[in-house]
Amino acid sequence: MSVNRVMSVNQAQNEVERARLLADVHDFLSVLRGMSNELTPFDWVRHLSPDGEHQLGVQAIPVNHIIGSVDRYREFDRYYLPKERHLDERWVGIRTAQMEGKELPPIQVYKVGELYFVKDGNHRVSVARRQGQAFIDASVIELNVSVPPEAGDTLRDMIIKGEYAHFLRDTHLDVVAPHHRPIFFTAPGRYAKLIEHIQARRYYLDLKPGRERPVTWEEAVESWYRRLYSRIVENIESHGVMRRFPGRTEADLYLWVMDHRYFLSQKYGYDVGSELATVDFSKRYAPKLHKRVGQRVKLAWRGKRAQPKF
Known part of the structure; x- marks a missing residue:
């Protein structure tokens, strides 16, 4: 050598x-x-x-x-x-x-x-x-994947993104709302709830008087996204709700606000609307300030993303 x-x-x-x-x-x-x-x-x-x-x-x-x-x-x-x-x-x-x-x-x-x-x-x-x-x-x-991974994704992140990919294929949301905001949860098993919301939206639209034909699945998806999901997200933004729930996503809050809207509507006997439900949910259930600060410190230390990007 x-x-x-x-x-x-x-x-x-x-x-x-x-x-x-x-x-x-x-x-x-x-x-x-x-x-x-x-x-x-x-x-x-x-x-x-x-x-x-x-x-x-x-x-x-x-x-x-x-x-x-x-x-x-x-x-x-x-x-x-x-x-x-x-x-x-x-x-x-x-x-x-x-x-x-x-x-x-x-x-x-x-x-x-x-x-x-x-x-x-x-x-x-x-x-x-x-x-x-x-x-x-x-x-x-x-x-070929519909929802790509990011560096640092955990197994749970991958599972959730796979569920999101199935949701996009089932709803054709990329077609009916091509510029839609990403819909991402922090826990698996929640996209099925969105499908239930779309089905309920389709049923509600079919009941409207004057309809001459059944509502298509794509029409129900578009109406759900524009009239329900987007409106709650807009309310979340306008009232600064996201900063009160560190580590959570818009989609997490959407489901919680929708459940709270149903609860309030049952309580008062009429539909309270998305904005009142958003504000009331934030006031009632946002973590205390010291817990929010602790959560932000933990997220920063671990390098986690509060709202994933695609």
Whole structure:
């Protein structure tokens, strides 16, 4: 073995040991913050209900958009630092080849939204990211999803986004209201309630006098979104309700306000309307100030998003 190669191998060994030490530091900090320090398992993507895939060929992809792995997600941390000593030999070999100027083959990835999951080439990604490499060549397979993931999504986030994708397919909301606001919950199982609201809206519209034909599903969806959902969201905004419920979303509050509207209407014997229901719900059920402050501090510490973006 030449002197230059020995020096390259020694340097690579020192680098991988420092990388594993830094991964240990990340693990420690993640425990303090209550956050996962692992890569996202590709298996979670199935909850997004992908409806097909297609080849994009070989292209340069951003290294910092690689967030997960098909089968090695426990062996590297979320920054793609190696966590196990048995990874050293492969890592050192790739880093040594890189320092010697050898051309490495493209990695293989799945693209989901703007993020990537490694099918083959995890060690090459780890070395590239450790060296501050901005792009890496990859053979890309893109999965078709209606609601894409974001970096930092938990399994629960993926499940909720999959439910949202089903909701969009069932309602055709993207067609009847193409510029609609994203409707996102903080807990699974709530989109079925929205379907019930749309069905009730359709029934109500069918009862209106003078109708010459039944209301179509698309008409009911459009009317529900415009006359019920959007109005409550507008009331939430105009009365500053969101800031009183940190960590919640517009959709969460919509369901609560609708339930409260029904309760008030039953109590008083007439429909109190969405605005009164919104204001009254906020006054009655908003957490106390000290709890809100504590919740905001917790969310900031954990880096959570109060209102996801799509």
